[in-house]
Amino acid sequence: MGSRDEAAIRALIDRWTKAAHEKNVDGVMSIYQRGQSLVAYDLVPPLQYKGWDAYRDDYKAFFGQYDGPIEFEFRDLVIAAGATFGYSHALQRVSGTLKGGQKAAFWLRVTDVYRKIGGQWRVVHEHVSVPTNLETGKAELNLTP
């Protein structure tokens, strides 16, 4: 356990949250490892996004669906880190107004894996999802913690 490392990861999460609220793609992407090593499993298809550029395009599409800022609320946030690898996970409520004027709000599960590279912590893997109801085939977008 490195409390300084955990504070550095917490700072990345705070930076992400501020940038995502403002739909600032460059600010959001500053926490992710550049290049091809980043692999993200996002809420939306495809099964995986391989590399920083692909995930940036995904964020642009996400932010483009919203009119005005997006609100993020975290619940049950866990952060832990060693010397080289760390992780965080949380439930995250995303809410805002879609371009058509409709309000949208749902709770996600978010997992991040961090790696310290050249003295800097960066996200090398992210996994975002909601549960699936296997009887109906529907995504569970209305669950609350």
Next chain:
Amino acid sequence: MGSRDEAAIRALIDRWTKAAHEKNVDGVMSIYQRGQSLVAYDLVPPLQYKGWDAYRDDYKAFFGQYDGPIEFEFRDLVIAAGATFGYSHALQRVSGTLKGGQKAAFWLRVTDVYRKIGGQWRVVHEHVSVPTNLETGKAELNLTP
């Protein structure tokens, strides 16, 4: 990067795969950290499973849906570890015959975070999901890598 640690994590994944194929709940649960610190975000609701006992019940329910063994295929498996924390992620095809006789097969995304505790690597966090189609509200159970 510790190749011996990565080999130990690989051995856990192999143990899980063999046990899950046989629907052996105790074998599967042997790779997870005991107690309340384990937090799992599974394919199915609720949003989170808190603790080893809750996740064991979830596995029992999962295995109980199948008649005969379950097949698991991994694609794009990544494993990395430091001295204290490690992670793995992969696409995973689950296939088998449900109790009603129906064949089921789908590709999942699986992320695991490992922690070395008392010299032993254990899973402290797991995240399993499929993507969501936000236009239809359906879970994407028919995607292929």
